[in-house]
Amino acid sequence: MEPEAPLVGIGEAGTFAWKVFHERHPVMIDQLCAAFPYSAGTRGRLAELLRETTGGVVEPLDDVAPDHSAWQAWTSERIGRPWSECPFLWAESYFFRKLLAATGYFTPGPWQGVDPFAPMKQAELRNAATAETLKSFDALQGLDAAERDTAVLQAAVWGNRADLAFQLSAGTTRASSALVADEGGPFWSLFDEAGPVQLVADNSAGELAADLVLIDHLLMTGRANRVVLQVKPNPYYVSDATPADVLEVLRHLLVLDGEAAAVGQRVWDGLRDGRIEVRAHPFFCAPLDFHAMPDDLRAEFASAAVTIMKGDLNYRRLVGDRHWPATTPFAAATAHFPGPVAALRVLKSEVVVGLDRQALEALGDHDATWRTNGTHALVQATR
C-alpha cells in the first residue's frame, strides 16, 4: 500500500471537507443557539469559533478543563497556523472541543456538563423513524439463526445513517442502495470462538439501539463472552454516544414493548453482572487516528478477540483520513491495528479502501457523491 497517501485537508474551497466547515458548521451553530438560551457572551464565542475555523489561525484553548494538557500536546504544532492548512480529522475534532468550551461545558457554572447536542439526540431517539426501527426488532424472533445474523448486522450497519451532523446537510430521506463491500461472511468468521469483543460505538439514539441489539446477539449466540462498549467521553460530532446517552437509550428501550424491551433488559443485566462494560477512553475525542492510540488503549484492543468499529469517523481513524486509492486492501490499511477488526459504516466522507476494481467502476469514480451522500455502506473485516 502507499504509506504516504495525502491527508484529507479542509483548505480547498468546494471540497467535501471544506463544506463541512463553511456550510455545515454554521447551520449547526444556529441550531444550538435556537435550542438553548445562550447568553450574548456564549453566542459571541460560538460566532468567533466559526470565524476562526473558516478564515483564521489556530488559537490555543483558554480553559482549564481536565483534558487541557492532553489537548496542548495534540495541538502545539498547529497553534498559529492557518486552519485552512489543517487536516480534516484534526480540525473537526478540535472544532468540537472548542465548541464545548465556548458553551461553558468545562467552566464551573450553570452550563457546566450540559451536553449542547442533547436536545437533538433526544429528538432523534423519540422520532418516528427510530420508533419504527425499534419496533422492527420484534421480527428477529421469527427468523432462523442465519437470517438473524444478517438482520442484526444490517441493522447495525444502516443504523449508522442516523447521524445528526450528517443530516444537517444531507437531509433525512435518502434511499439506501447498496453495500460497496459486503464482507458479512468474513465478519461472522472472526467470531469462531467466544472471546471478549470491543464495540467502538458511533452515534446515539437508533444507531446505539441497533448496537445494543448486536451486543446482545453476540452474547446470546455465544460468540462473545464479554463486550466492552466504547463511547465518547464528551459530546462530540453532534450525535456521538456518551455514557449518559447509553443510559438514556437503555431507559428508553426498557419502557417499550417486545424485543426492544427484552434486549434492553438483557443489556441492563449484562451491565450489572459485568458481561457488558461501558468505557469512554479520552483518546476517542482526540484529533488523531488510531495509529497514534496510546498504549493502554492499544492493549485493550490487543486483548479483544474482535474489535468492531462503527461509523464513518471511526473508519477514518482506523484506515487513516487519507486519499487512499479505493482499491487499497482493507487488511493493509488496518495492518497497524493490534487485533482482528471489522468496520460497519455508512459512507459519509471521501475515504474508502478495500473496494474491488469492478465495484469501483460500477460506482463510477468520476462522480464520487456515493462516497459522501449516505446512500452506500460497507462491512469489512480482517484478522
Ligand SMILES: O=P(O)(O)OC[C@H]1O[C@](O)(CO)[C@@H](O)[C@@H]1O
Ligand atoms: O457519525 P459518523 O458516521 O461517524 O459520521 C460523522 C461524519 O460526519 C462528518 O462530520 C461529516 O460528514 C464526517 O466528518 C464524519 O466522518
